[in-house]
Amino acid sequence: MKISKGLIIILILIFVVAAVGLGIAYKNSKVTPDNIVSVYFVKLIDKDKTEVASVTRKVxxxxxxxxxxxxxxxxxPSLKEQKNGYFTEIPYKTVLLGIQETTDKIIVNLSEDFGTYGGSSSMTTRLKQFNYTVLEVIQDKPVYLELSGKKAEYIGGEGVEVSQPLKKTD
Known part of the structure; x- marks a missing residue:
């Protein structure tokens, strides 16, 4: 059976158009600052040293x-991140109760679990994780933290102070 040159040309054109279309779709699906966020966990650097470090998540x-x-x-952190030394100081029972946004501020409401289970070092580190994550996303207005609907002033049994509005601290 003979295939005409015209049919071959048409098939080639269809293939080229489809390939170009797929290329455009792929180009448009790339990661951009608008469709990723940084999330901060604790990373084990060596036996006795940790730091708060970011990983990315798709939005x-x-x-x-x-x-x-x-x-x-x-x-x-994901299982892969855990294998690479990442962990969190935020208690696993902590729940996001809500985010309230007005024209001049944002209030994040977490369950009281956020301020329990751990000493002052753990509290300081979890605040860093939280503050860094939130302030990486929100840079144009102040952000405040509430625990079960009440302004967080201190967390933990040792009373680690929560600066309001939130700030990135070292």
Whole structure:
């Protein structure tokens, strides 16, 4: 059976158009600052040294970046990240109760679990994780932390102070 030159040309054109279309779709699906967020966990550097370090998470189309960042922070590091030395100081029972945004501020409401289970070092580190994650996403207005609907002033039994509005601290 003979295939005409015209049919071959048409098939080649269809293939080229499809390939170009796929290339454009791939180009448009790349990671950009709008569809990723940084989430901060604790990374074991060596036997006795840790630091707060970021990992990235994709933001699904139509999702709010802060909501994704906080949800991922509270989930904790992935298994792969755990194998690479990442962990969290935030208690696994901590729940995001809400995010309230007004024209001049944002209030993040977490369950009281955030301020329990651990000493002052753990509290300081979890505040860093939280503050760094939130302030990486929100840079244009002050952010405040509430625990079960009440302004967080101190957390933990030793009373680690929560600076309001939130700040990145070293």
């Amino acid at each position: 699904p189309k139509g999702s709010k970046r802060l909501n994704v960042a906080l949800t991922e922070l509270l989930k904790g």
